[in-house]
Amino acid sequence: MRIIDSKIFFTWDELKTYGFSPDFLKTATKEYRKGNKPSYHNIPDPQDNRFCLVSYDGIPEKTRLEKGVPEKTELVKQGLIKGQLQPDTKALAFFLDNPHTNQWAKDYQMITAYLMYAAPATVSFARELGFSGVNGFYQTIIDLMQAEKFEAWNISNLDRFKRKLSPFKKACKSNLEADYKKALSTLISKKYGLKNAAKVVAKDSQSEEIKGVLIKIYADPQKYSIEDAHLTYMHIAKRKFEEYTATNGRKGWNDKCFITAQTIANFLYDPAIQQVWYPKRHGNGEYKNKFERVTKRIAATYSNAKWVIDGTPLHRYFQDGDSAFNRVHVFFVLDESTWCILGVGISLIGESSGQILQALRAASHNAGIMAGDEKLYIPYEVQSDNSSANHYDAIKNAYEVIGTVHRPSRVGNSKAKTAEPLNKHFFARWMKFREGFTGSMGMSTDINNKVNQDRLTEIVRKKQLPDLKNTLEQLQEDVNNWNNDKSWNNKGVAEADRKSPLEKYRESLLATQDKQKTITEGQSIEAFYWMPTKAKQIKDESKKSRKSQTIHIPQEYTFTNKGFKVERKSPLDGKKINMEFDVPNAYFNERHIGQKFSLRIEPLNYDHAYIYSNGKPVMDQEGNRIKAVNKEMFHSALADHQEGEAEKLNNHEAIKKEQVQISAGRFAEYDLLANKAGVTDADMINPRLFGQKEATDPMKIAASERLVNKDRFSIEELEVEPEPKKKKAIINRFE
Numbered sequence: 001m002r003i004i005d006s007k008i009f010f011t012w013d014e015l016k017t018y019g020f021s022p023d024f025l026k027t028a029t030k031e032y033r034k035g036n037k038p039s040y041h042n043i044p045d046p047q048d049n050r051f052c053l054v055s056y057d058g059i060p061e062k063t064r065l066e067k068g069v070p071e072k073t074e075l076v077k078q079g080l081i082k083g084q085l086q087p088d089t090k091a092l093a094f095f096l097d098n099p100h101t102n103q104w105a106k107d108y109q110m111i112t113a114y115l116m117y118a119a120p121a122t123v124s125f126a127r128e129l130g131f132s133g134v135n136g137f138y139q140t141i142i143d144l145m146q147a148e149k150f151e152a153w154n155i156s157n158l159d160r161f162k163r164k165l166s167p168f169k170k171a172c173k174s175n176l177e178a179d180y181k182k183a184l185s186t187l188i189s190k191k192y193g194l195k196n197a198a199k200v201v202a203k204d205s206q207s208e209e210i211k212g213v214l215i216k217i218y219a220d221p222q223k224y225s226i227e228d229a230h231l232t233y234m235h236i237a238k239r240k241f242e243e244y245t246a247t248n249g250r251k252g253w254n255d256k257c258f259i260t261a262q263t264i265a266n267f268l269y270d271p272a273i274q275q276v277w278y279p280k281r282h283g284n285g286e287y288k289n290k291f292e293r294v295t296k297r298i299a300a301t302y303s304n305a306k307w308v309i310d311g312t313p314l315h316r317y318f319q320d321g322d323s324a325f326n327r328v329h330v331f332f333v334l335d336e337s338t339w340c341i342l343g344v345g346i347s348l349i350g351e352s353s354g355q356i357l358q359a360l361r362a363a364s365h366n367a368g369i370m371a372g373d374e375k376l377y378i379p380y381e382v383q384s385d386n387s388s389a390n391h392y393d394a395i396k397n398a399y400e401v402i403g404t405v406h407r408p409s410r411v412g413n414s415k416a417k418t419a420e421p422l423n424k425h426f427f428a429r430w431m432k433f434r435e436g437f438t439g440s441m442g443m444s445t446d447i448n449n450k451v452n453q454d455r456l457t458e459i460v461r462k463k464q465l466p467d468l469k470n471t472l473e474q475l476q477e478d479v480n481n482w483n484n485d486k487s488w489n490n491k492g493v494a495e496a497d498r499k500s501p502l503e504k505y506r507e508s509l510l511a512t513q514d515k516q517k518t519i520t521e522g523q524s525i526e527a528f529y530w531m532p533t534k535a536k537q538i539k540d541e542s543k544k545s546r547k548s549q550t551i552h553i554p555q556e557y558t559f560t561n562k563g564f565k566v567e568r569k570s571p572l573d574g575k576k577i578n579m580e581f582d583v584p585n586a587y588f589n590e591r592h593i594g595q596k597f598s599l600r601i602e603p604l605n606y607d608h609a610y611i612y613s614n615g616k617p618v619m620d621q622e623g624n625r626i627k628a629v630n631k632e633m634f635h636s637a638l639a640d641h642q643e644g645e646a647e648k649l650n651n652h653e654a655i656k657k658e659q660v661q662i663s664a665g666r667f668a669e670y671d672l673l674a675n676k677a678g679v680t681d682a683d684m685i686n687p688r689l690f691g692q693k694e695a696t697d698p699m700k701i702a703a704s705e706r707l708v709n710k711d712r713f714s715i716e717e718l719e720v721e722p723e724p725k726k727k728k729a730i731i732n733r734f735e
Contacts (some may be wrong), residue, residue, distance in 0.1 A: 072130025361528035554598035
């Protein structure tokens with residue numbers, strides 16, 4: 001292949017490799033020269049007039065495709081590799097004469113050849129070669145130089161390449177030897193040490209000590225820069241050299257310890273050394289992300305094999321009162337195999353245990369609704385990040401109750417979770433069309449996904465944001481749209497065969513019923529309902545230190561004839577909420593008023609709760625869990641009654657009457673037992689009237705008086721004067 005006047009020409013031998021026969025080429029080129037055909041433009045070969053060269057553009061495009069002739073850009077690469085470069089002996093001599101570069105003089109010679117080839121390139125030249133502009137041509141040169149793996153060249157950035165090319169352009173334009181040598185000198189680093197990095201690479205004891213010092217300095221978590229590390233090292237090196245001089249070489253380091261910052265950088269960033277200091281400098285997590293072998297995994301193969309959960313800000317403002325605005329925090333539960341969103345948790349204060357429980361419970365219920373059997377499905381495994389909310393006792397208890405493995409991804413290893421790209425795609429495909437959308441970090445690489453700040457500012461200023469209710473309704477719409485979007489994740493699938501994430505989930509769920517796991521409603525309550533707790537300090541007397549430990553025990557609430565009153569911070573927004581629960585169960589009301597119970601409340605809903613005593617659910621006569629519901633309010637004026645309110649009030653009064661009847665019936669049962677024991681109403685006599693002697697006993701009277709006077713005494717210690725004997729009365733017969 002030849003490039004003549006910015007045009008590509010083939011020799012006949014090259015065209016033969018693509019399947020062109022000599023007879024065909026002879027006829028086609030002759031017809032062009034006679035002017036009979038416009039194709040197969042050719043010119044005499046400048047190196048041998050006996051032959052001709054055929055133009056790339058002269059070959060019809062259809063023929064090029066049929067014969068497999070590469071595109072121009074590929075041919076340019078091949079042409080460069082095959083000998084379009086012209087290595088200069090002057091450049092080789094220049095680099096051989098320099099002690100810092102003679103080791104890599106051949107590399108420098110080829111680097112110079114590449115740069116001198118690229119320097120005179122113009123836009124028209126690049127376009128003739130099939131590039132859209134000169135930048136595309138430069139990038140090809142960069143790729144080729146990278147493929148050569150030159151020791152003295154590590155430029156892969158287009159801007160840096162242009163800066164490095166600038167002096168060579170000047171040399172080509174002036175054609176002066178002085179400019180040429182000046183351009184060559186720019187390839188030589190100004191930061192070479194006395195004998196480059198060979199000092200540190202050496203195996204003598206001094207060099208080994210220097211290596212240890214450099215690694216120790218650079219591995220410090222304070223993260224010294226190369227310049228700072230060099231200053232610190234030189235301070236140590238001067239001290240060691242002074243020691244060497246003072247002891248006539250018996251101790252310390254000789255003058256070879258003085259090295260440049262570039263030498264230090266070359267040593268520390270050597271691939272064989274970099275992993276030694278990296279984990280100490282940046283942490284084990286960053287080390288693993290950069291150097292640890294990547295494990296490639298196959299995604300879950302059927303529905304509910306694995307759920308991936310993750311919380312993220314909604315990146316959308318809503319109107320929160322007259323002047324304020326706020327953002328919702330959402331928690332998605334995603335089925336990994338089908339990308340179907342099964343559940344969503346809502347919060348205004350970031351990730352919380354209540355939000356996670358809400359999302360998991362919703363996912364378990366929604367799975368059964370999607371399957372059409374309303375079973376409570378659960379996954380074999382749940383994957384999350386390592387946020388503190390995922391390690392709360394309530395969350396651990398939930399996984400333990402339903403028998404699901406919880407596997408948090410490693411800290412900083414967000415790439416391991418399917419939910420990370422879900423957030424990006426969900427916002428880009430649906431959320432960005434909503435008013436108040438603020439943009440997302442994962443979407444910022446594409447300007448078409450960035451929010452218009454002027455528009456957002458205007459909406460906020462004019463208070464045109466939706467309120468929280470509308471925001472959540474629109475979020476529900478967006479989730480439904482995502483689950484029913486047949487265009488998602490169906491690349492290469494015929495349109496007629498495409499299925500939405502919801503269809504894929506339902507189909508897989510029904511086809512793998514023998515592999516599915518389900519739980520009962522009771523297990524769902526134990527796992528996903530929120531039980532308020534209180535902190536308690538306990539001491540471990542078995543340990544010498546007797547340090548106190550904080551534990552959380554269930555909060556107990558007294559049940560009165562007004563029901564339960566619960567005052568807690570809301571997991572939704574952190575604000576204090578007052579909840580009142582009533583128990584529409586006559587049996588429970590008749591027996592348990594005045595007792596204390598703990599409650600399991602539906603997370604972030606609060607419309608009902610289940611009653612617990614000593615860690616176990618309280619059951620009714622039929623063995624069902626007793627439920628407490630929000631206390632209903634009834635209008636006192638008949639004119640204010642709403643539709644259906646009278647019926648609710650009648651049911652409420654009926655339960656009250658039933659409670660009274662149960663109490664009366666129980667009294668009748670106990671009264672009957674008393675009668676069987678022979679105790680009747682005739683025995684119900686005031687004990688003070690059981691006998692005058694007993695009632696007027698002086699000892700008891702004295703004890704009673706002492707009790708009234710609050711004296712301390714015991715009955716045995718009482719001293720009572722004996723009653724004087726009555727003398728017979730003398731009757732005066734004469735009166």
